[in-house]
Amino acid sequence: MRKPFVTRLADLLHTAWIGATGRVSRTILASLGIALGVAAYVALSGIAASNQAALLAQLDALGANLQVVAPGQDATGQSVPLPAYAPDTIARQPDVEQVGVFLTPPKDAQVFKNELVPKTNGNALAVSVMKPGALQAVDATFGQGHGINTHNESLPVAVLGSEAAYRLGVNQPGDRILIDNEWYGVIGILEATPQAQSINSSVIIGAKWAINHYPDQKESIQQISQIYVRTKPGNAESLRRIIAHAANLSGGNVSVAASANLSQARNATNDSLTTLGLMIGAIALAVGGMSIANMMIVTVMERRGEIGLRRALGATPGNIRMQFVTEAALLSAIGGLAGVVIGAATAISVAVNASQPLTLDWTGLPAAWGAAVLVGIIAGFYPASRAARLTPTEALRGE
Amino acid sequence: MTALLMLDGVTKAFTGRDGSPLEILHSTTLTIGHGERVAIVGPSGSGKSTLLSLLGTLDMPTSGTLSYDGSDVAAMGEKRRSELRAARIGFVFQQFHLIATVSALENVMTGLQYTTLPRGARRERATEALEQVGLGERIFHKPSQLSGGEQQRVAIARALVKQPDIIFADEPTGALDTDTGHAIIELLMGAADQGASLVVVTHDPSIAARFPRRLHIQDGVVTELG
Numbered sequence: 032m033r034k035p036f037v038t039r040l041a042d043l044l045h046t047a048w049i050g051a052t053g054r055v056s057r058t059i060l061a062s063l064g065i066a067l068g069v070a071a072y073v074a075l076s077g078i079a080a081s082n083q084a085a086l087l088a089q090l091d092a093l094g095a096n097l098q099v100v101a102p103g104q105d106a107t108g109q110s111v112p113l114p115a116y117a118p119d120t121i122a123r124q125p126d127v128e129q130v131g132v133f134l135t136p137p138k139d140a141q142v143f144k145n146e147l148v149p150k151t152n153g154n155a156l157a158v159s160v161m162k163p164g165a166l167q168a169v170d171a172t173f174g175q176g177h178g179i180n181t182h183n184e185s186l187p188v189a190v191l192g193s194e195a196a197y198r199l200g201v202n203q204p205g206d207r208i209l210i211d212n213e214w215y216g217v218i219g220i221l222e223a224t225p226q227a228q229s230i231n232s233s234v235i236i237g238a239k240w241a242i243n244h245y246p247d248q249k250e251s252i253q254q255i256s257q258i259y260v261r262t263k264p265g266n267a268e269s270l271r272r273i274i275a276h277a278a279n280l281s282g283g284n285v286s287v288a289a290s291a292n293l294s295q296a297r298n299a300t301n302d303s304l305t306t307l308g309l310m311i312g313a314i315a316l317a318v319g320g321m322s323i324a325n326m327m328i329v330t331v332m333e334r335r336g337e338i339g340l341r342r343a344l345g346a347t348p349g350n351i352r353m354q355f356v357t358e359a360a361l362l363s364a365i366g367g368l369a370g371v372v373i374g375a376a377t378a379i380s381v382a383v384n385a386s387q388p389l390t391l392d393w394t395g396l397p398a399a400w401g402a403a404v405l406v407g408i409i410a411g412f413y414p415a416s417r418a419a420r421l422t423p424t425e426a427l428r429g430e
Numbered sequence: 431m432t433a434l435l436m437l438d439g440v441t442k443a444f445t446g447r448d449g450s451p452l453e454i455l456h457s458t459t460l461t462i463g464h465g466e467r468v469a470i471v472g473p474s475g476s477g478k479s480t481l482l483s484l485l486g487t488l489d490m491p492t493s494g495t496l497s498y499d500g501s502d503v504a505a506m507g508e509k510r511r512s513e514l515r516a517a518r519i520g521f522v523f524q525q526f527h528l529i530a531t532v533s534a535l536e537n538v539m540t541g542l543q544y545t546t547l548p549r550g551a552r553r554e555r556a557t558e559a560l561e562q563v564g565l566g567e568r569i570f571h572k573p574s575q576l577s578g579g580e581q582q583r584v585a586i587a588r589a590l591v592k593q594p595d596i597i598f599a600d601e602p603t604g605a606l607d608t609d610t611g612h613a614i615i616e617l618l619m620g621a622a623d624q625g626a627s628l629v630v631v632t633h634d635p636s637i638a639a640r641f642p643r644r645l646h647i648q649d650g651v652v653t654e655l656g
Contacts, residue, residue, distance in 0.1 A: 034546045042543055053531035340527040343488060344588075345516020345544035347509055423488040427523070 062366025064319025069370025072312025077378025103284030131168025359411020367403030520589030
């Protein structure tokens with residue numbers, strides 16, 4: 032007849048508990064190594080995660096919440112124009128804060144400082160056509176001058192991106208530049224815009240003027256080339272779907288992309304700190320495991336009398352082995368639990384002190400604890416086998 | 431009286447320091463019946479404890495056969511021998527061998543740990559056994575809070591709790607003063623009155639004199655003193 036499983040388990044845990052906690056100071060010392068190992072891992076990975084969250088917040092401020100809507104392509108690779116209502120429907124979405132519309136620039140427009148510059152020195156500058164208010168959406172700030180608004184959008188005026196101004200040698204509003212043999216007055220020069228790099232090398236003109244000035248290209252200029260959409264910070268993926276749907280209600284293809292791909296940067300950062308935590312944790316766990324093994328060997332020698340007694344009372348070698356393995360596992364379980372608490376507390380206090388958002392991998396905590404218990408089982412195996420190998424008479428003589 | 435334990439030509443040898451076998455117990459043949467009370471006497475180093483270990487199935491003979499209730503103990507295998515000890519054999523040692531960190535009750539419950547009894551039943555029977563040895567008031571005391579005689583009573587309760595066929599006591603009074611020692615023997619005798627056989631190793635002639643059957647052992651040779 033075999034003992035019922037529950038009774039066996041209760042006996043095992045009870046006996047291991049008695050053995051492991053019989054000498055409190057020794058229990059603490061033996062499980063300290065495991066506690067430190069787990070704490071190191073939990074704390075370092077928690078700190079790394081908090082750093083990462085703080086960095087992410089910074090990246091969001093730099094434009095992770097700026098999306099660019101552009102015409103998509105149909106199945107044959109043809110461009111699908113954005114409908115004229117797209118800016119309005121996008122602007123109505125609850126998470127959308129600002130919308131900036133750029134139209135298709137005139138074909139082959141070339142920009143020069145004046146008529147003396149050879150036509151081959153185009154400076155690789157792009158002409159952009161904007162509707163009033165578009166620059167606010169990309170968070171562009173004026174170094175000098177002001178932008179294109181409803182009062183001047185039908186005049187030959189231009190706003191220069193920071194790089195465009197440098198290449199053209201224009202350093203103050205009031206200068207003139209030449210676009211397709213037409214003089215334009217520079218009314219504003221932008222600071223560098225980190226969120227929309229293409230603006231920096233652009234010469235921006237008003238939509239109304241462009242449409243009137245290029246009557247032969249009127250149709251094409253009226254097509255929207257890009258809509259910059261500033262959203263509330265949040266789940267970029269679901270926002271993109273919402274925006275795409277709003278941009279073309281009839282379901283035509285639309286391209287929606289983050290203006291700068293910062294998500295990769297975010298993933299790359301701080302992986303190294305997590306790895307460091309994992310390595311320190313692993314080393315400390317190994318050392319902790321050895322200290323438990325060490326203590327268990329001493330325990331087995333000291334408790335030969337008890338081993339002999341238990342054999343006399345009917346314990347099999349297997350019972351004795353399980354008892355000591357469980358005892359070792361229990362020691363490291365206690366240590367692991369302490370380590371998780373210490374590590375989490377450290378990570379939390381560091382995050383609070385650095386005013387970082389707290390990001391602890393809660394699901395990783397049971398895993399760290401489980402690793403500690405596993406180390407205990409491995410560490411306990413050799414001493415437990417030694418205990419199991421003792422014959423009852425040897426063991427009883429031992430004390 | 432039917433035989434509970436039977437030794438037939440049993441010897442026990444250990445390997446000496448020079449590697450040659452050293453026979454501690456020479457060929458011994460004897461039987462112990464159900465409910466029999468036996469004292470084993472002899473000087474130190476004569477092989478008393480070795481004989482007791484063999485009888486208690488804690489050690490295996492080098493040659494000869496040991497049968498328990500008619501079955502060959504050597505043929506049983508480690509697991510069945512453990513089950514036999516767990517259910518039917520009680521031990522009392524000179525050094526008590528109590529677990530220092532737990533209560534008297536827990537210590538007595540250990541006597542049933544390797545049986546199939548559930549924990550609740552073990553607790554009940556352990557409490558009864560402690561009452562039987564006169565420690566009903568001290569079941570939650572730890573060994574360090576008990577006197578030597580009381581500790582040995584706990585050990586006896588641990589042996590009695592499984593209602594064994596046979597109790598082996600190896601110098602149970604060796605660590606106690608004379609009066610306490612006699613009280614302990616009294617207790618063991620009382621337990622044997624309930625049907626268990628009792629085998630006590632002692633070097634105290636006054637204790638041996640109280641047993642109807644005495645075995646003398648010297649230099650590994652067992653003789654009946656009648």
